[in-house]
Amino acid sequence: MHNAEIARRFHELADLLEIQDANEFRVRAYRNAASIVEGSSRPIESMVADGEDLTAIRGIGDDLAGKIEELVKTGNLPQLQELQGEVPEQLTELMRLDQLGPKRTRAIYDALGIGSLEELEKAAEEGRIRELSGFGPKTERKIADEVARLSEREDQRILLGEAEQVAGPLVRYLDELDEVSRIEVAGSYRRRRDTVGDLDILVACDDSGPVMERFTSHPEVAEVASQGKTRATVHLKSGLQVDLRVVKTASFGAALHYFTGSKAHNVAIRKMAVERKLKVNEYGVYRGRKRIAGETEEEVFEQVGLPWIPPELRENRGEIEAAQGDRLPDLVQEKDIRGDLHLHTSATDGRNDLREMAEEAKRLGYEYIAITDHSKRLAMAKGLDARRLRQQMEEIDELNDGLDGIRVLKGIEVDILEDGRLDLPDDVLDELDLTVCSVHSKFDLSRKKQTERVLRAMDNPRCNILGHPTGRLINRREAYRIDLEAIVEAAAERGCCLELNAQPSRLDLSGRYAGMLRDAGVPGVVSTDAHAVDHLNFMHLGVAQARRGWMEKKHLLNTRTLKQLQKMLAR
DNA sequence: GCCGTTTTCGGCCCGACTGTTTTCAGTCG
Numbered sequence: 013m014h015n016a017e018i019a020r021r022f023h024e025l026a027d028l029l030e031i032q033d034a035n036e037f038r039v040r041a042y043r044n045a046a047s048i049v050e051g052s053s054r055p056i057e058s059m060v061a062d063g064e065d066l067t068a069i070r071g072i073g074d075d076l077a078g079k080i081e082e083l084v085k086t087g088n089l090p091q092l093q094e095l096q097g098e099v100p101e102q103l104t105e106l107m108r109l110d111q112l113g114p115k116r117t118r119a120i121y122d123a124l125g126i127g128s129l130e131e132l133e134k135a136a137e138e139g140r141i142r143e144l145s146g147f148g149p150k151t152e153r154k155i156a157d158e159v160a161r162l163s164e165r166e167d168q169r170i171l172l173g174e175a176e177q178v179a180g181p182l183v184r185y186l187d188e189l190d191e192v193s194r195i196e197v198a199g200s201y202r203r204r205r206d207t208v209g210d211l212d213i214l215v216a217c218d219d220s221g222p223v224m225e226r227f228t229s230h231p232e233v234a235e236v237a238s239q240g241k242t243r244a245t246v247h248l249k250s251g252l253q254v255d256l257r258v259v260k261t262a263s264f265g266a267a268l269h270y271f272t273g274s275k276a277h278n279v280a281i282r283k284m285a286v287e288r289k290l291k292v293n294e295y296g297v298y299r300g301r302k303r304i305a306g307e308t309e310e311e312v313f314e315q316v317g318l319p320w321i322p323p324e325l326r327e328n329r330g331e332i333e334a335a336q337g338d339r340l341p342d343l344v345q346e347k348d349i350r351g352d353l354h355l356h357t358s359a360t361d362g363r364n365d366l367r368e369m370a371e372e373a374k375r376l377g378y379e380y381i382a383i384t385d386h387s388k389r390l391a392m393a394k395g396l397d398a399r400r401l402r403q404q405m406e407e408i409d410e411l412n413d414g415l416d417g418i419r420v421l422k423g424i425e426v427d428i429l430e431d432g433r434l435d436l437p438d439d440v441l442d443e444l445d446l447t448v449c450s451v452h453s454k455f456d457l458s459r460k461k462q463t464e465r466v467l468r469a470m471d472n473p474r475c476n477i478l479g480h481p482t483g484r485l486i487n488r489r490e491a492y493r494i495d496l497e498a499i500v501e502a503a504a505e506r507g508c509c510l511e512l513n514a515q516p517s518r519l520d521l522s523g524r525y526a527g528m529l530r531d532a533g534v535p536g537v538v539s540t541d542a543h544a545v546d547h548l549n550f551m552h553l554g555v556a557q558a559r560r561g562w563m564e565k566k567h568l569l570n571t572r573t574l575k576q577l578q579k580m581l582a583r
Numbered sequence: 584g585c586c587g588t589t590t591t592c593g594g595c596c597c598g599a600c601t602g603t604t605t606t607c608a609g610t611c612g
Contacts, residue, residue, distance in 0.1 A: 035584080037584070037585080037594085038584045039584090040585095041584035070585090071585070074585095076585085113610050114610095115608080115609060145603095146603065146604090146609080147602090148604095150601080154601095154602095199612090212612085239600090242599070243612095245600090245611095245612095255612080270597090271612080273612085278597090279596055279597095280596095281596095282596045282597075285596090286596080292596080293597055293598065294598070294599095
């Protein structure tokens with residue numbers, strides 16, 4: 013059973029407990045456990061198999077450790093089944109509606125016997141919701157709207173890369189106001205998660221009125237969900253929710269920290285504050301009624317005895333302990349990247365030719381790039397066979413002769429065939445500077461077969477880099493079933509690198525797997541997999557995932573000089 | 584349900600907005 017599945021069960025358990033009005037701290041313990049499991053870079057399954065003591069994890073006690081083990085071993089949780097027997101399972105669906113939490117869901121169920129979205133919609137139409145105590149016409153209206161919206165709404169988080177395209181112009185639009193002194197996008201956007209649920213924009217200014225007015229009247233706003241003096245929530249025509257918060261400049265740092273989250277990180281920080289007899293909220297750090305910090309994030313951290321922690325690490329996964337022990341990593345930065353090692357050209361499915369790609373890379377300041385077009389197996393992409401590949405190698409030699417300041421390496425993104433062989437003969441691959449090996453077919457093999465397939469490919473010493481190792485396409489295709497832990501272990505033994513593919517819809521590996529690489533001592537490679545010159549700009553998204561995996565400059569292959577790189581590629 | 588150089592019991596993070604109330608509960612982030 014995968015981590016995500018274990019986490020899902022715990023969330024469902026928490027939902028059902030909440031509906032039953034269970035102790036809120038007990039509910040919190042389950043949600044906390046879900047988030048711990050979700051964020052673990054190691055499969056909990058294998059920790060259980062190795063007989064590790066789960067109670068060593070903060071937040072997991074004897075009870076939860078037992079439940080996790082039971083889930084992993086039997087696939088079931090008796091307590092969950094019991095609760096599902098007491099309360100209709102679909103009630104947790106109702107709770108997913110905006111405006112409906114555990115209390116109202118329970119009230120609706122108790123009074124009207126409603127346990128499904130269809131029944132809820134009907135009851136709202138018939139005006140039966142407003143009759144309930146604590147409900148009124150407006151709430152009923154909102155619920156009806158939400159049900160209608162849910163059926164259309166793509167209940168998905170959007171890609172970080174897409175979010176950037178919305179956030180950028182919106183920030184510039186607000187920043188045009190003279191009243192705005194500072195503006196930042198906070199939330200998971202600032203933590204650089206691979207997907208973003210909504211945008212949290214934070215503004216510092218003394219008079220909130222004009223900002224609120226300008227924000228809610230933006231042409232892309234479809235609906236203003238709520239609006240007060242310091243906060244407004246809107247839904248854009250695209251369906252994306254955007255929250256705006258306005259604070260005074262003196263509180264900007266505290267608010268930025270607060271709204272950057274994550275929630276788990278914030279809770280941990282506030283707990284530390286309480287231990288120091290301080291109070292932290294979005295307006296500052298307070299001793300009694302006196303504000304003692306708040307204008308910058310650094311001040312806020314300082315008051316709880318910590319150095320500033322980069323947003324990418326703020327997931328309460330050890331960053332606070334590391335900060336306390338002065339062991340925060342010196343995270344890799346985009347400027348540390350010396351080259352892009354996974355690029356396509358118009359020889360296969362790219363849009364630009366060799367020279368255009370090289371010149372754009374040079375303009376971006378890279379020292380080297382590798383051209384890695386597809387191999388023949390990928391016929392629909394006009395994949396290269398040995399003859400065409402050798403022809404491209406000649407072209408690269410010619411190009412290098414006439415090119416100053418950047419070196420173009422000869423490479424290939426070779427398909428890993430179903431049996432683990434590579435799609436081109438060894439003697440051709442031997443002529444290349446580097447080989448990226450990727451799975452592009454047979455995604456539905458069993459976990460065992462898929463793992464063996466990739467292991468076999470890595471057995472070939474010509475395999476330098478495993479491309480997009482999980483094959484996921486965010487919101488479109490699940491990762492294929494594969495034992496990534498075994499892959500990482502094998503990569504460590506064989507001197508193989510794993511890719512951090514920076515395509516917005518891939519981000520594969522993502523942050524937590526990047527952490528797994530780092531721990532195993534396997535070099536990562538951040539590559540854009542560019543199919544056009546514009547795509548070279550995806551690099552920062554991949555670097556962000558490396559940062560989320562606590563990676564430093566030394567953990568990546570393509571932060572090395574050309575000389576070092578070539579040495580490392582010789583397996 | 585978790586946790587403990589004040590504690591094995593009694594705590595557990597904090598505030599804005601809305602709609603319903605007539606002082607506040609529920610929800611959300």
